[in-house]
Amino acid sequence: MQIIGILGFVVALLVSVMIHEFGHYLTAKRYGMKVSEFFLGFGTRIWSTKRGETEFGLKAIPAGGYCKIEGMTPGDVMPEGEESRAFYTAKSSQKLIVLGAGSFLHFVLGYILLFVLFAGIGTNQLLPTINEVVKGSAAQSAGILAGDEVLAINGKQVQNWYSDVQIIRNSNGAPLTLLIKRGGEELTITASAKLETIEGSERYVLGIINDVGLKRSDLGTSFKNSAIVTKDFLVQSVKSLINLPSKIPALWGQTVSGETRDPNGLVGVVGVARVSGQAVGSDALTAAERLSTFILIIASLNIFVGLFNLLPILPLDGGHMAVAIADELRAFIARLRGRARPAAIDVTLLTPVTMVVFVILAALTVLLLIADIVNPVILNL
Numbered sequence: 001m002q003i004i005g006i007l008g009f010v011v012a013l014l015v016s017v018m019i020h021e022f023g024h025y026l027t028a029k030r031y032g033m034k035v036s037e038f039f040l041g042f043g044t045r046i047w048s049t050k051r052g053e054t055e056f057g058l059k060a061i062p063a064g065g066y067c068k069i070e071g072m073t074p075g076d077v078m079p080e081g082e083e084s085r086a087f088y089t090a091k092s093s094q095k096l097i098v099l100g101a102g103s104f105l106h107f108v109l110g111y112i113l114l115f116v117l118f119a120g121i122g123t124n125q126l127l128p129t130i131n132e133v134v135k136g137s138a139a140q141s142a143g144i145l146a147g148d149e150v151l152a153i154n155g156k157q158v159q160n161w162y163s164d165v166q167i168i169r170n171s172n173g174a175p176l177t178l179l180i181k182r183g184g185e186e187l188t189i190t191a192s193a194k195l196e197t198i199e200g201s202e203r204y205v206l207g208i209i210n211d212v213g214l215k216r217s218d219l220g221t222s223f224k225n226s227a228i229v230t231k232d233f234l235v236q237s238v239k240s241l242i243n244l245p246s247k248i249p250a251l252w253g254q255t256v257s258g259e260t261r262d263p264n265g266l267v268g269v270v271g272v273a274r275v276s277g278q279a280v281g282s283d284a285l286t287a288a289e290r291l292s293t294f295i296l297i298i299a300s301l302n303i304f305v306g307l308f309n310l311l312p313i314l315p316l317d318g319g320h321m322a323v324a325i326a327d328e329l330r331a332f333i334a335r336l337r338g339r340a341r342p343a344a345i346d347v348t349l350l351t352p353v354t355m356v357v358f359v360i361l362a363a364l365t366v367l368l369l370i371a372d373i374v375n376p377v378i379l380n381l
Helices: 002-030 092-121 138-142 219-256 269-281 287-308 317-336 347-374
Strands: 035-051 054-069 123-133 149-153 175-182 185-192 194-198 201-205 208-215
Touching: 002 035, 002 054, 002 092, 002 269, 002 287, 092 123, 092 219, 092 287, 092 317, 123 138, 123 287, 138 185, 208 287, 219 287, 219 347, 269 287, 269 347, 317 347
Parallel strands: none
Antiparallel strands: 035 054, 123 149, 123 208, 149 175, 175 185, 194 201
């Protein structure tokens, strides 16, 4: 099963890359830019077909993909009569939309996956079904049994045990009327919660332990929860990027000295693929729980990659967006001084900076690859 999880991750990653590039393609075409190539993979061309002016196809190395928009720099030669379709001649607002479209679709894909998780598969929640009744508890005295399902508390239908249980917490020991489903019949049982100290705090409890299982949410709740989790993933991704430099020394030690890998530390693509394989192949999880865990991994990965790609450093899309914003700031200053709009910044002049960033990212990628192979992250599933 682990190999299925790894292959599933690879396919999901390639689909995510294709969707990212499709965002660039759609917006570039929308603004009349010339898109000559749209390929999944790099290296030797395996297959391609031409649709209009764009060649679509597959290449030998499945390590990403690209959408080639002509005229990315002023030095690029455009076909005669199509000079106005060059990327660098577009308005700054159009450049920003085209460059940001890939990351935007990563966020959209992450949100959609989370929505599918909440509405279609379900998430682990406390269920109203009773798994165990504590000996000597109020529940045992009232005749509540393991296997009973609590349908309502004081006439309020139980929809979400996590929130509806507050009726018990706030009862102050007053009698509670419970509608119980036992087998094929419904029973009404009265019980009074007892004040007990649990994990250092006092609360009123009946003495029941609920089942935990997957539960689907309604559409409205799924829309809301997907947005909340997407926001949480974004916040965590920002924190991870801020803390990234400080975690490199620990990663070096875990790679060279064989120290135990931190599950919350840096993990590369190979590591995430391995974790996906562990989740899908875990015997401790049901089939639905494996699928939900896999979807959660892919959703979080898309949101992180989307945010990472917006970092204002070349050669990332965010670096090109920073250049476009700088162009607009220079034009604004020129207008204030009554001067003509300056020529667009030629990103080729920033090649030395781009190469430094590329070398740093490549070195980190190699370090992560080695760490993921020789000292992988192991999940306790």
